[in-house]
Amino acid sequence: MTTLNELVAVGLDGSAESMAAAHWAAQEALLREVPLRLVHAEEWSSARDLAPVTSAEMHSGWAEALLRNAAVELHERHPGLSISPLSLDDRPAKALSAVAATADMLVLGSRRLGAIAGFVLGSVGLAVIHSTERPIVLVRAGDDVIAHPQEHPGDREMVVGVDIHQPCDALLAFAFEEASRRSCTLRALHSWPLPPLVGYGAAYDPRVHAQLEMSAKAGLDEMLEPWRERFPGVQVAARVLCGRAAWQLVEAGSDAELVIVGRRIRHSSVGTRIGPIAHAVLHHARAPVAVIAHP
Known part of the structure; x- marks a missing residue:
C-alpha cells in the first residue's frame, strides 16, 4: 500500500x-x-x-x-x-x-x-x-x-460540474476545500437534458420545462446543503442548465480560476476511458481543469 x-x-x-x-x-x-x-x-x-x-x-x-x-x-x-x-x-x-x-x-x-x-x-x-x-x-x-x-482579488470563481443523480462527495470535498483556500466563489452547475421527444417535433410545454428545472434545482441544493454547512465561508452559486453538460462547463468556466470535473473510477483493462464529459472539458476548457476520481 x-x-x-x-x-x-x-x-x-x-x-x-x-x-x-x-x-x-x-x-x-x-x-x-x-x-x-x-x-x-x-x-x-x-x-x-x-x-x-x-x-x-x-x-x-x-x-x-x-x-x-x-x-x-x-x-x-x-x-x-x-x-x-x-x-x-x-x-x-x-x-x-x-x-x-x-x-x-x-x-x-x-x-x-x-x-x-x-x-x-x-x-x-x-x-x-x-x-x-x-x-x-x-x-x-x-x-x-x-x-x-x-x-x-474580487470576482474570482471556480466552477464544478455536479451530477445530482450520482454520489459526488469526493468531487464536492475537493471543490469546497479549494474554493476555501483561494477565497473564490464556487459555481456549482448541473445540466439536464430535454426529454427525447422534444427533438422529434413534440409540442414544447414551458410548464413541463419549468417543473423539470425546479426539480433539478431542488436536487442540486439538497446535495450542496451539507457542504455549505461545513464550509460557511465559501460563497456558493448553484445553477441548473438545460443542455449538454460538457459544453455548459466549458462556457461557464471560460474565465474561471479552475474548472473541476469528476470521473467515475473504472477498473478495466480495455482503453483509457475517463468519461465523455471529463474528456470533452479537458480538450476544450480554457482554464486549468481538475479531474477528481470518485466511485
Missing part, C-alpha cells in the same frame, strides 16, 4: 506548458503549505542498447539541468517554497502515475490549441488520469496562470 505524502507534484518536460503547470503547482503548494516536487520522467537507459552509454548520460544531465533551472525560477518568485527535484528513468506515464499515487495532487501541462479551442490531452496525461485516483490538474501555457491568486 502506498503512503500518501503531503506535497504537490508537477511533471516537467521542458515545454512552456509544463513550466506554466509548475507555476500553478507552486501557488497550490503555498496555499496548502506543503512542499512542491518537480518531476521529470524519461526512459533514457533503454537507449543504451542502440546508442553509446554517453547518450543516457547526456539525457540524465539534461534532466538535472531542467529541474535545477525550474527550481531557480520558482524560488525567485516564491522564496519561501520548499522545492525538491526528482528525475526518473522510466516511461513518463508509468512514472508520473506512481508519483501521483503518493502526492496530494499532480499537475501537468497541456498544449493549447488556440484562444477558444482549449488544449490537447496527450497520451501521457490521459494514461495518468486513468491510472490514478488522486486529483490531477491540467494547465495550459499563459500569463494568466502565473499570477498568484491573492494578486487579483
